Amino acid sequence: MKKARYHHGDLRAGLTEAARLLVEERGPERLTMSLASRAAGVSTAAPYRYFADRDELLNAVALEGMERQREALEAGGALHPLGSEAAVTAIGLAYVNFATRERGVFRLMFSLTRTHAQHPEMLQKGSDTFDVLLRNLAHRYALPMDDPAILARGLKLWTFVHGLSFLLIDDKVSAMSISLDLHDTLADAARRFLRDD
Amino acid sequence: MKKARYHHGDLRAGLTEAARLLVEERGPERLTMSLASRAAGVSTAAPYRYFADRDELLNAVALEGMERQREALEAGGALHPLGSEAAVTAIGLAYVNFATRERGVFRLMFSLTRTHAQHPEMLQKGSDTFDVLLRNLAHRYALPMDDPAILARGLKLWTFVHGLSFLLIDDKVSAMSISLDLHDTLADAARRFLRDD
DNA sequence: AACATATGTTAGAATTTCTAACATCCTTTT
DNA sequence: AAAAGGATGTTAGAAATTCTAACATATGTT
Incomplete structure (x- = not known):
């Protein structure tokens, strides 16, 4: 007691x-x-x-969520060879899984109250998360992580998994009567965005 | 006076x-x-x-936004032959442009307060918007709009433009020091998702 | 042991949502 | 044209919320 x-x-x-x-x-x-x-x-x-205020408490929750998401992406990517299509797919899967498992926190992480944008810690953690993907791409194409070609390809892949995350947590996929195999969908996107022609 | x-x-x-x-x-x-x-x-x-309450006022704003967005997509698509890659690109561009031009309303449209999901009018308007894209795909592949292959391809394209919209309005693209040509990016995505191999 | 600091509480002002009771305007029926 | 009745707006106020100020208690340092 x-x-x-x-x-x-x-x-x-x-x-x-x-x-x-x-x-x-x-x-x-x-x-x-x-x-x-x-x-x-x-x-x-x-x-x-x-x-200081309610927003700062929410920021703390968002920051902690960003850390956990990065860890999840790293764990997903580590299951496959660095730079492989499978690794990219796994990272995407981890991203979407985090979003659906923690809808509230995920949504919070991306519901910018003007503070977010300038908040240096948040920028850093967002960048750290993106880097998990960029490391794989940089290795795959033997280019530095900040190479424009790497960034451009990384952004496209991020765009896809990010969009899918939102459509799923907003129930748009089921609302449109679409049944989807998450792994297939992400593997297909990885294939399409990793090819060079 | x-x-x-x-x-x-x-x-x-x-x-x-x-x-x-x-x-x-x-x-x-x-x-x-x-x-x-x-x-x-x-x-x-x-x-x-x-x-009835604040949420219903916000719903009204969201509904009106969904109508305007659908109109914008139709106007964009109408600039090019039905089913063409250019039409799909233009629809995507109209989608992203709407999002960045009306950040607040766009965010509202996708910030589901449990009501949205069941709200029949909202489901309908969301579906109407998606249909603008589906019509083009159905024509391109000579399949009905509710064919699973059409829906699956439509979802992937939607996913991409939706994700890009959010990353842009959340300033993630600039935060990652990525400069991008919007039209190029969308044309590239359309090409990648419309090919059959 | 006493002081200074950190950490928590209580009280309350300002703002907001929403309801209830009342006021005004418009339309319709006779 | 007058009166009734419904629609539309106002004022007043209860309950909840954010945040501050003043106060209380614990902790640890000298």
């Missing part, structure tokens, strides 16, 4: 985790400081010791 | 238009009934004669 403590222990982490669950459960728009506070077991004013 | 009227004339339309502008200006999340009311020149309670 725990003693009721005045201090929480690690309230920043507690709030971030509570917020993550709420974002997932009810969507980013419906997260309130009140709900997060209650879930973390503190008063509604307590969060303001750690987060 | 206008007489100050008690009745607005067409408050539903006035509010929808005011809301559209505000959504564009400040983003969907920051639209408040108060702001829309003031912009339309009525009290804050007036909107509730026409919209």
Whole structure:
């Protein structure tokens, strides 16, 4: 039986985790400081010791999500030889799987409240995630990661998996009565975007 | 000089238009009934004669946006022969252009508040928009619009333009220091997804 | 042990959503 | 043309929310 403590222990982490669950459960728009506070077991004013406002709490959730997504992409890519079509497909699959598994957080990661764009940490983490794909492409074509040809091809692949993620979490695919094999779809896209003619 | 009227004339339309502008200006999340009311020149309670709640006002803005987007796609496609690669490219270009020209409304159209999914009018309008593309594909391959092969190819093309739209409005493309020619990018995608080998 | 700092609470102002009760205008029926 | 009745708008206010200010309690440093 725990003693009721005045201090929480690690309230920043507690709030971030509570917020993550709420974002997932009810969507980013419906997260309130009140709900997060209650879930973390503190008063509604307590969060303001750690987060300037609601947006900053959401930012923390988004940042943590970006880290986990990058890890997922790396784990997916590592299953296949660096630069192989299979690796690119696996990275795409990991991307889409993350999006559908964590709809709320994924949507939050891409629902820019003017802050995001300038937020250096967010730019960095976004870049880190993209790099997982770029590393494979750079190796495949024996070019530096920042080569325009690599960036252009990387962007096309990202564009596809990103678009598919959104159409899936918005239920557009099922709404259009389309049944799809996710792996096939991604493998096909990888093949089409990796060929040189 | 206008007489100050008690009745607005067409408050539903006035509010929808005011809301559209505000959504564009400040983003969907920051639209408040108060702001829309003031912009339309009525009290804050007036909107509730026409919209059950804030979500319904946003829905109206989204629906109107979907209609305009479909019109834009049709206008783009009509510039080229039905079923041609150029028509598909032009439709994609119109899609992305709409998204970047009306970031706020576009984002709103795809930020599903559980209502969207079941909302029959929204399903219909979404389907109408997709059909602009499907008509071209069906003609190109001489198959019915609901043929699985047509749907699958249509989804891939949609996926690409949809993903590109989001990456652009979220400033991810510039954040990754990628410069891109929009038409080239879309023409390339159309070519890759329309080929049969 | 006392002070300083970190961390949490309570109280409350400002804003927002939405409802209820009331006011005004318009249309239709006689 | 007058009155009834419905449609459309207003004012007032309850409940919820964000965020701040002032206060309280714990922690750890000298």
